[in-house]
Amino acid sequence: MIDFVLQPTQEGELRRRALFWLPAPLPVLGLVYLLVGGTLSASGWTILLASSVGVGTLLLALIVQPTPLPEGLAPPASARRSLHRFRQFTGLRIALALVPVVIGAAASVAGGGMYPLFAALALAWPQLLLAMPTFFTITRARRAMEAWGTTAYLWHALSRPAKVTWPVVTPLVNSWRAWQAENARREQRRQEEEKAWKQAVREESERAEDGDASAAPAASEHTGSSSDGGRSGDEATDVIPHLDSEQGAGEEEPTEVLPHLGSGREVRPTRVLPHLGGAETGADAKEPGDGARGAGTGERSGTAEKSGTGGGEDGGSGPDTSSRTPRGTVNRARSLLEQGGGALGLAVRRTRRGVQSTRRPPANKP
Numbered sequence: 493m494i495d496f497v498l499q500p501t502q503e504g505e506l507r508r509r510a511l512f513w514l515p516a517p518l519p520v521l522g523l524v525y526l527l528v529g530g531t532l533s534a535s536g537w538t539i540l541l542a543s544s545v546g547v548g549t550l551l552l553a554l555i556v557q558p559t560p561l562p563e564g565l566a567p568p569a570s571a572r573r574s575l576h577r578f579r580q581f582t583g584l585r586i587a588l589a590l591v592p593v594v595i596g597a598a599a600s601v602a603g604g605g606m607y608p609l610f611a612a613l614a615l616a617w618p619q620l621l622l623a624m625p626t627f628f629t630i631t632r633a634r635r636a637m638e639a640w641g642t643t644a645y646l647w648h649a650l651s652r653p654a655k656v657t658w659p660v661v662t663p664l665v666n667s668w669r670a671w672q673a674e675n676a677r678r679e680q681r682r683q684e685e686e687k688a689w690k691q692a693v694r695e696e697s698e699r700a701e702d703g704d705a706s707a708a709p710a711a712s713e714h715t716g717s718s719s720d721g722g723r724s725g726d727e728a729t730d731v732i733p734h735l736d737s738e739q740g741a742g743e744e745e746p747t748e749v750l751p752h753l754g755s756g757r758e759v760r761p762t763r764v765l766p767h768l769g770g771a772e773t774g775a776d777a778k779e780p781g782d783g784a785r786g787a788g789t790g791e792r793s794g795t796a797e798k799s800g801t802g803g804g805e806d807g808g809s810g811p812d813t814s815s816r817t818p819r820g821t822v823n824r825a826r827s828l829l830e831q832g833g834g835a836l837g838l839a840v841r842r843t844r845r846g847v848q849s850t851r852r853p854p855a856n857k858p
Contacts, residue, residue: 502575503625503650505657506582510624512659513586517593517613524597524609534605542599542608546592546615553585553619557636565642574637575649581633582623589619625650 497508558577561570596612622629630646637644 498656500653500656501650502652502654503630505654506579506625506650508657509582509659510586510620512661513590514617514620516590517616520593520597521609521613524600525606527601528604528606531605532607534600534603534607538599538603538605538608539611542592542596542612543615545595546612549588549592550615550619553588553622556584557581558633559637560639561637561642561644563640563642567643567645570642571645571649574634574644574646575652577637578625578630578633578646578650582625585619585623589616589623592616592619 497511498504499507558574558581561573561577565573592612593609593616596609596616599608599612600606630650634644634646637646
């Protein structure tokens, strides 16, 4: 009998579901007996109400069958769908069996007797037995699902393995175990945190003790050095070796003369450049072998004096004035700018650019 009930298949699961609700009307019966005070007689309409509801649900349980399967299903899909519809059919029969029990209990309380509930239980218990997956029930449901020609592999689907579970007890037990496991994890986490906290406090205390122990010798060393040396806190510090204050105290050594700028070498004046029109001021400005270049320089300086604006005729004083006189082209450009001409004239640009070439440029044809 135990193996029959605890069979680990889909059929055994449906059987356990029907057997679980089989003793369900008994607690309802005891509660109603306490409420009515054990009286059996009740109003006739209440007994009729409970009996009519029980008969109706019984007829529905006998007549209603699973719907047919659609055509063209593969064997695995047919097995899954047939098993699903048979589960729905079993659940519907269990619900139809429990409805008269509830209606009969309410009618007994309203009528003040136990007869309405007895009539409802007499029609509800057979429905619970019909909900069990027996050979007759499975065969009739399979034929109903094969009404459209699709083979329903219901027996194969019911023979598949399944866990041994009960409808209400198993979910409650699973929830209780999950709650206990969560509490155990929280307690373990709390203990680990407390242990880690104690370890951290212990390490901090040991570190503080080590720091105090290392700070005491350091303080004694500082105190001992000041007392042993006989120095006071206001005593001057020693002079750093590379910054000795005794070297050159009040004396400054002269800077050495660079080798390429000896102290006995005379500084000679810069020679006036020839293209600036300057004249040599003395014999010391000439260098040996510059006779020919000196003559050329004199000629250019004379030309500059004649073309410049600050010549001897305007009150200039000799060669110094002619050496400071700018070139004629610069004077002409300055005069044009002062007159408001804007840009330089064509003559100036032509002299700068030189003589224009009249040669025809070569063709770039290949």
